Amino acid sequence: MRNLYINIALTTLIFSNLGAKVCSVPPRVAKYLVKSGLDGNLNIADIRRNSYSLSTLCTSFFTVNEGSLKWRFLLVTNPKKAKGLFWFLPHDNENSAFSSAIYATRKYGGGFLAIVNNDKRYNMGQDPNRNFSNSTSRICKGQKAASPIYTNFVFNIIDYYKTPNTPYLALHNNRNRGGVSILKSSSKVRSFLAYKKESINSENRLTDEDNLIYMASTTSNLTSKIGSIIKQGLNVKLEVVNSNNNDCSMSNYIVIEKGDTNYYNIEAEHRDSVTQKRMIDILLKVIY
Numbered sequence: 001m002r003n004l005y006i007n008i009a010l011t012t013l014i015f016s017n018l019g020a021k022v023c024s025v026p027p028r029v030a031k032y033l034v035k036s037g038l039d040g041n042l043n044i045a046d047i048r049r050n051s052y053s054l055s056t057l058c059t060s061f062f063t064v065n066e067g068s069l070k071w072r073f074l075l076v077t078n079p080k081k082a083k084g085l086f087w088f089l090p091h092d093n094e095n096s097a098f099s100s101a102i103y104a105t106r107k108y109g110g111g112f113l114a115i116v117n118n119d120k121r122y123n124m125g126q127d128p129n130r131n132f133s134n135s136t137s138r139i140c141k142g143q144k145a146a147s148p149i150y151t152n153f154v155f156n157i158i159d160y161y162k163t164p165n166t167p168y169l170a171l172h173n174n175r176n177r178g179g180v181s182i183l184k185s186s187s188k189v190r191s192f193l194a195y196k197k198e199s200i201n202s203e204n205r206l207t208d209e210d211n212l213i214y215m216a217s218t219t220s221n222l223t224s225k226i227g228s229i230i231k232q233g234l235n236v237k238l239e240v241v242n243s244n245n246n247d248c249s250m251s252n253y254i255v256i257e258k259g260d261t262n263y264y265n266i267e268a269e270h271r272d273s274v275t276q277k278r279m280i281d282i283l284l285k286v287i288y
């Protein structure tokens with residue numbers, strides 16, 4: 001009976017006036033699937049705001065329990081081209097990132113995985129982007145408990161849809177002149193400005209100190225890739241990662257556990273999805 005249920009759940013045919021849409025979920029995460037389609041989930045603010053643009057895409061809801069935490073996820077993919085570019089959105093309070101992810105999925109194919117958490121950043125005090133570790137014990141300051149189930153769930157989905165030639169991708173929003181700014185740098189994060197310092201925060205929204213590309217590496221060197229991104233007018237922050245300063249964020253996990261530095265996070269100020277979408281187009285032209 002359980003297998004029958006999973007088989008039905010794996011492939012759901014949804015007929016709309018645009019024709020048949022075939023939606024499926026990766027077999028490795030099928031046991032976490034709660035529901036496919038949007039019906040019954042219009043109470044979720046991100047869905048209500050974007051129900052029209054989501055209606056032509058594949059949508060599936062998952063619940064993952066680990067320790068005392070219950071995680072809810074929404075997987076969105078393009079039915080015409082589900083594999084390719086794939087984005088992760090850990091913070092449910094970052095609403096512009098959600099509409100930017102829909103934009104990217106409709107335009108370029110692929111899809112995204114978003115945490116559903118009542119429009120909040122923290123889940124019972126746990127930041128979803130400080131919860132990446134395969135270890136069976138807690139290893140980071142910002143991590144409340146071990147998180148191998150959460151981590152494997154997220155990467156089973158990402159690695160299923162992301163094609164090998166594409167980078168790991170994330171979308172975030174941040175506060176106006178908050179903690180994330182191209183004007184701030186430290187021994188762990190180096191800023192590469194695309195504009196003269198006096199032009200930062202000028203009329204062109206790409207110069208805003210809060211709109212930037214986050215990359216991650218084991219060294220703080222200026223690479224040719226960073227050079228070509230700043231040449232196109234995008235400010236870049238480079239996080240220098242090693243196992244001593246691991247903060248259990250997704251970027252740190254990718255560098256340390258996967259040995260991969262092909263990671264980009266597009267950060268834009270809250271409510272500036274216009275610029276965030278522009279940044280997606282510019283970045284993808286350089287790296288994809």
Ligand SMILES: [Zn+2]
Pocket residue numbers: 090091094171172173
């Ligand atoms: Zn965020």
